[in-house]
Amino acid sequence: MKEKINELLKKENYAFDKEKWKSIKNVPFLYSAETAQYLNKLKKHMGMAKGIYIFCDSDEKILYIGKGAPIYNRIRRHFAKLKKTGEEPAKTSEIPQSISIHWVEIEGPETREVVEHMLCYTLSPAYKKWYTS
Template sequence: MREKIQDLLKKENYAFDKEKWKSIENVPFLINTDTTPLLNKIKKNMGVTKGIYIFSDSDERILYIGKGAPIYNRIRRHFAKLKNCSPSMHEEAPRQELPSAITIHWVEIEQPETREIVEHMLAYTLKPAYKKWHIV
């Protein structure tokens, strides 16, 4: 079944391929840092693209798969969660280990129904480390 889904994703040009998907590498993912310049860089690269995004770590492990319309707004909310999370809150009850830097990959998908289906298919085939990306 997994192979059939991967074949379908390839046929539709939605299969995760670092060569075909756009990306921003070495994005610092640190708590309580000034993220404004970084968010501006991400916004400049993504614009108002609607689609699927993937967070991966320096070992190229898939951490999280999400969707956004536009993607930038969804990623901005992830960073807002980090900014609002105090270090003591993270130390007391960490829900997931935060990498120091991530790579954000994305592909444009206009149709909401297609985004939903592709997100689930990618999650099924790539098995991200986290199904939800939450800090506190």
């Protein structure tokens, strides 16, 4: 089943491909002034794009898959929660010091929803929820 879903994602150009998806690398995970600089850079590259994003560690292991409309606002909220609480998410020892953020633009909300679920099913991210208080 996963193979058929992955073939469908490839056919529609939504399959995760680091060469085809846009990305920014070495984003400090724990919020700092440096993280804010990366988020500003991300905003310039993304603008108000809607779509799917993937967080990966330095080994490109997939940590989390999400969707946003716009993507940037959703990613910014992940980091804002960390900044606000000053807490680190569960399983901190497994969280890298920096992450890569990859994204693909998808305009339609229904398509984003389906593609997000298909990617989660086929790629099996390490976390279903990125942040828990």
